[in-house]
Amino acid sequence: MSSEITFIKDGNIASPKGFLAGASYAGIKTYSPDKLDLGILYSEKQCSSAGVFTTNKVKSPSVLLTQQHLSVQKLQAVVVTSGIANACVGKQGMTDAIEMVSLASQHVGLNEKEMAICTTGLIGVELPMALLRSTIPTIELSYSGGTPFAKSILTTDVGPKEAALTMEIDGTVITIGGTIKGAGMIHPDMATMLCFLTTDANIPQAILQPCLKEVIDETLNCITVDGDTSTNDTVLLLANGASDGTPIVAGSTELDTFKQGLTKLCSYLGEELIKTSEGAQKLIKVNVVGAASLSDARSAAKTIAGSSLVKTAIHGNDPNWGRILAALGRSNATVDENEVAININEVCVFEKGLPVPFFKEAVIKAMNNVEVLLTVQLNQGNASATALGCDLTEEYVVINSAYST
Numbered sequence: 001m002s003s004e005i006t007f008i009k010d011g012n013i014a015s016p017k018g019f020l021a022g023a024s025y026a027g028i029k030t031y032s033p034d035k036l037d038l039g040i041l042y043s044e045k046q047c048s049s050a051g052v053f054t055t056n057k058v059k060s061p062s063v064l065l066t067q068q069h070l071s072v073q074k075l076q077a078v079v080v081t082s083g084i085a086n087a088c089v090g091k092q093g094m095t096d097a098i099e100m101v102s103l104a105s106q107h108v109g110l111n112e113k114e115m116a117i118c119t120t121g122l123i124g125v126e127l128p129m130a131l132l133r134s135t136i137p138t139i140e141l142s143y144s145g146g147t148p149f150a151k152s153i154l155t156t157d158v159g160p161k162e163a164a165l166t167m168e169i170d171g172t173v174i175t176i177g178g179t180i181k182g183a184g185m186i187h188p189d190m191a192t193m194l195c196f197l198t199t200d201a202n203i204p205q206a207i208l209q210p211c212l213k214e215v216i217d218e219t220l221n222c223i224t225v226d227g228d229t230s231t232n233d234t235v236l237l238l239a240n241g242a243s244d245g246t247p248i249v250a251g252s253t254e255l256d257t258f259k260q261g262l263t264k265l266c267s268y269l270g271e272e273l274i275k276t277s278e279g280a281q282k283l284i285k286v287n288v289v290g291a292a293s294l295s296d297a298r299s300a301a302k303t304i305a306g307s308s309l310v311k312t313a314i315h316g317n318d319p320n321w322g323r324i325l326a327a328l329g330r331s332n333a334t335v336d337e338n339e340v341a342i343n344i345n346e347v348c349v350f351e352k353g354l355p356v357p358f359f360k361e362a363v364i365k366a367m368n369n370v371e372v373l374l375t376v377q378l379n380q381g382n383a384s385a386t387a388l389g390c391d392l393t394e395e396y397v398v399i400n401s402a403y404s405t
Contacts (some may be wrong), residue, residue: 004167005138007268010176011164013148016200018044018242019143023152026135028083028121028128038132039152040139043076043198048205050212051116054233060087061094063232065101066116070292073113074205079104081132082181086119087231089126102134106143111155120181120195121155137256140364150179153194157181160273166259169254172245174201176261180220180269186327195220195235195269196287201258201385202241203248204385211259212237217264222298222387223274224306229315271388275370280390283371289384290377291343296333297378297385303331304374305389315391316369319360321349324374339379345372353398 016023023039025031051070053063069075079100086093097117105112119127150160164177175227184195203211216235248254275283286305291297304310307327313320321342326333336355345366348356 005264006166007166007242008166009071010225011177012314013041013149013196014143014146014196015164015177015178016198016242018140018200018240019177019198020044020143021149022141022393023145023148024135024139026081026128026131028081028131035154036148037082038139039080039149039151040077040104040108040133040141041198042043042141043240044239045240045242046074046076046114046235047240048208049235049265050209052206052213052216052235052312054231056231056233058088058231058364060085060119060232061126062086062117062119063095063234065094065097066118068114069113073111074274075116075236076110076114077104077108078116078118078135078236080118081127081192082153083239084127085121085123085232086121087385090122094124094208096129096356099129100132105318107137107139108141116236118232119375120153120194120232123231125373130347131267146179153181153248163265163268165261167257169201169248169257170244170246173244174199175206176201176265178265178269180273182273185281186264193233193273197235197237197262197265199237199239200241200243201239201248202243203239203258204246207248207255208237208239211262212256214323215259215262215266219263220270222385224268224302224387224389233372274388276391281370281393282314282355282391283312284389284391285371285373285385286389287373287375288378289375290379291383292334293387294381294385295384298387300328300331300376300378301385303327306377310390311389314367314372315393317364319344319349319363319367321355324376325350328376333378334380335378336380341377346375356358
């Protein structure tokens with residue numbers, strides 16, 4: 001039997017049993033009293049491990065090394081640094097990634113292949129290894145280290161995004177925790193920003209990877225900020241089985257319940273990321289219904305949510321449904337404009353190939369909220385999907401016009 005899925009107050013990456021975390025300031029980012037830029041996540045037990053990574057053809061050596069370790073060994077820890085991406089620096093990038101993993105592994109007493117590495121920040125700059133050599137040994141791990149770890153992965157984020165939830169599976173209470181970073185360069189495809197997920201569920205590695213991919217496709221792969229995919233995008237899920245529950249098996253109701261919990265957590269983290277992305281003032285939620293297939297629904301929703309013209313219209317409270325229809329038409333979905341209906345905040349503005357008269361001032365007023373809902377009915381089938389995006393603001397342009405200066 002399964003119970004209600006419940007969020008934990010102040011839950012974080014270290015909320016599941018057997019997980020510890022810690023962070024420190026190495027000096028990679030500009031100093032401020034509460035700033036952290038180096039962290040370690042650690043499990044007391046070896047974990048079933050799964051990962052989803054960037055599909056960008058330009059990949060950081062940190063991504064490549066983590067993929068190598070994940071392919072041959074169950075993971076038990078992750079070392080993370082923020083401020084420098086460790087991408088596009090030649091052979092030195094892999095040399096530094098290997099050394100960083102070695103230093104962190106020695107510090108926590110693990111085999112190097114049990115350690116993953118993630119780096120995020122400015123591309124084309126080498127990691128400051130002298131700073132990392134002196135700081136990694138100072139990181140103190142604790143059961144209360146989840147929030148410091150969440151702070152250590154931030155770049156232009158306005159603050160940490162973290163959560164945890166519990167559920168009962170076959171008589172055992174299990175916990176899933178997570179944290180995510182990302183504020184720009186977010187338009188993932190088979191990946192997302194940096195996201196770390198932990199659970200004390202007893203779930204074999206063979207079913208953990210397809211489970212993670214299915215959930216990410218439905219949640220974090222359906223968000224967009226600016227249409228760009230990073231060189232470092234990574235999602236890692238570690239399951240240490242510390243709840244001592246019965247192993248979850250493929251095709252079971254217990255696995256379905258676990259997926260529901262993981263989906264709920266990832267959906268929450270994804271929405272928090274969009275709400276606090278670079279310059280964002282509004283959350284755009286695009287619901288596509290009546291699509292011919294799930295892939296059609298997702299393509300349509302993501303294309304609309306990612307359209308710069310749609311994003312600017314939302315920012316200016318402009319009910320310009322033509323931009324929504326134009327974005328829909330260039331998606332990969334099967335579309336017949338004579339069958340399409342478009343609603344802005346539940347007001348129908350276009351239907352069956354024709355504009356629908358509406359009270360413009362009322363729609364403009366309704367759009368002047370922190371969340372705007374766009375619903376698109378395709379009338380081609382029964383599939384549906386939701387994508388999240390944000391408005392495109394002047395502040396976003398300012399932030400990204402001087403990122404490296």
